[in-house]
Amino acid sequence: MAAKDQTQNTEEEFMDEETMAEAMSVLAGSDAENCSYPQGYVKRQAVFACSTCTSEPNEPAGVCLACANKCHDGHDIIELYTKRNFRCDCGNRKFGEFKCQLIPSKDPENVNNKYSHNYYGLYCTCDKGYPDEEGQNGDEMIECVICEDWYHPQHLGCTVAEPKELEEMVCERCMNKAPFLWTYAESFSLAAIGSQEDEDVDVEDDKTEASASPSTSQTNVPREVTESPSSTRKRKREDEADVCSTSRCRLQELESRAAQRQREGAVFWPSDWRSQLCTCTSCKRAYVSAQVHFLLDPSDTRAAYERKGLEEPFGRSVLSTLMGSMSHTAQLEILYGFQEMQSAVASFLQPYASSGKEVTAEAIRQCFEELTEKRRRANEKK
Incomplete structure (x- = not known):
């Protein structure tokens, strides 16, 4: 029992450390001193909403880290994690007479910014706040890498991947917004990998009973892929050759051989899924049309942003000790x-x-x- 308690405490300490490191990476990846407005639409940065200044029914607005710290110090701030291609709104037309202390003169509106109910402190398809004051949902939420909204696991419409296996998630709405992604999901989403392994096991194991649990081919349950290193390297080289070739369309090839899966629920993807997307001219046009062209940019990922933020983890060990139980x-x-x-x-x-x-x-x-x-x-x- 003591050993079990010790293991549980170690796991809790590890999760506290991870939470702290994640929060640090969000803040460290952005400038806490200077307003990001002059940089234009920043590829990715920490964004905050101020419900003191722009709560409903006012128009949604977001501010950068520096403005959240300096201009809105003492206000009711909503942490939005990171957003892509966002320009700081602090002090523009949406804030009325309130002016940015760092850069007072700004355009009346940032027309290319995209907003959602997140800017009012609401998330998921259930349109609830975080944390849920009604207590109907847990604290865990997962971000869609396309719309950047946050979802409760039970509202994703699929079996949820374990945190250690979860790389990136695309919600059902965004999958339907870019329907060609369903074809890729049929081939190399985490669920597709797991389904293929289940099929291999069924073929090899003649002793499997007919009453065994049903296949998970239409759910998004991640499975461990069991391949030899040589076969993995060979398949990777072949995949890279397919993706890099502009004279052939990998999407069409997948469509011709991929098994049909039920097109519903969110989809979880492995770490390298973006690199497997076809880059032929026709597909690039499709990405632009569906407004998901950023999927081809390696620096767009949350992991890339967090790596940048953690390059200089100043004070991390001290903060770990201080915040372990918070x-x-x-x-x-x-x-x-x-x-x-x-x-x-x-x-x-x-x-x-x-x-x-x-x-x-x-x-x-x-x-x-x-x-x-x-x-x-x-x-x-x-």
């Missing part, structure tokens, strides 16, 4: 404070670095007193 919300509060402290210290040291003056203990104490007072005033406003 909730996700409390962890984010600490991380926002951590980012704010970094910005304050950097601003404090800049004049000394420029002038070559000595940094005194009294000056450092005053800096942290001012930071503490700022946080106290912000908490009083909440």
Whole structure:
């Protein structure tokens, strides 16, 4: 029993560490000091909504990390994780008389931004908040890599992959928006891989009873792929050759031999699924038409963004110890404070670095007193 408890505690500590690292990667991948507006529509960045400034029935709007920390300090902020191709709205027409403190002059509207009910703090097909105040849904949610909405596992309409196996998910609505993805799902989604393995086992095992559990070929249950290294390398080379060739369409080849599957529910994909998409001219046009052309960009993935954010994990071990027993919300509060402290210290040291003056203990104490007072005033406003 003691060994079991110890194992459970270790797993919980690992999950806490993962949650903390995920939150850090979101924040570290974006600039906490400078508004991202001059960069235009940023390929991917942390985005926040301010329900103090733009709650319903006002138009939805989003702000960058720096504006969430500085312009909206003390406001009711909604963390939206990351969004692609988004330009900071802070201080534009949607905020009325409120002006951005970092870049006061901005276009009235960012016409290419895309919004959803997430900007009002609502998620999933059930249109609930996070966490669900009614307690009908758990805290776990999974993001669709196309629409970037978040879904409760029980509302995906499929068997959900284990977290360690889940690479990327596309919701049913987005699968139907880009229907050619169903053909790829029939061949190399996690469910397709699992279904093929089940078929191989059935052929090899003559002792399987007729009353065995039904095939999972129409669900999205991931399975471990059992192949020899040589066959895996050979298939990968063949797949790469097919994808790289512009004179042949891999989608058409898959359509001619792929088994039909039930086209419903979300689909879970392996880590390399995007690299398997056909890149012929016709297919590229289809991606653009369906507004999913970003699937061909390796840097678009959440994993690529998080790797960038974790290149310099400053203070990670200290934060791990501090936040091991905190909730996700409390962890984010600490991380926002951590980012704010970094910005304050950097601003404090800049004049000394420029002038070559000595940094005194009294000056450092005053800096942290001012930071503490700022946080106290912000908490009083909440």
